[in-house]
Amino acid sequence: MDDYSECLDIARQELRLAQAALRRDMAEYPTPIAGCDEQFNHLLDQSERVRNALAALDVQHFVPTPRKLTTEQSIESR
Structure with missing residues (x-):
């Protein structure tokens, strides 16, 4: 296994x-959710980032x- x-x-x-924490927070978020709800939109943004x-x-x-390793060398890097 690699380091x-x-x-x-x-x-x-x-x-x-x-x-999982974001999903739980979004599921427990109080309704109704307005289109301009900054806190819920922040949760959506964080969820997308994750x-x-x-x-x-x-x-x-x-x-x-x-x-070739460099232009000056004639040995190929294989």
């Missing part, structure tokens, strides 16, 4: 806890690497 994978697992766990952060942790990013 950083444990850190990523901890980050996912913490984000899931935050997501959801995006969780999704970002699972995305595989392609990082292109050059065929």
Whole structure:
């Protein structure tokens, strides 16, 4: 296992806890909810940020690497 994978697992766990807390707060929010309710809108915003952060942790990013380490070297990096 990579050194950083444990850190990523901890980050996912913490984000899931935050997501559960936000869902609970939104479920317990008093009704009716007006369209201009700043507190509820803030909860929605935070919920979206947590959801995006969780999704970002699972995305595989392609990082292109050059065929040569530097332009001066003739050895390819394979």
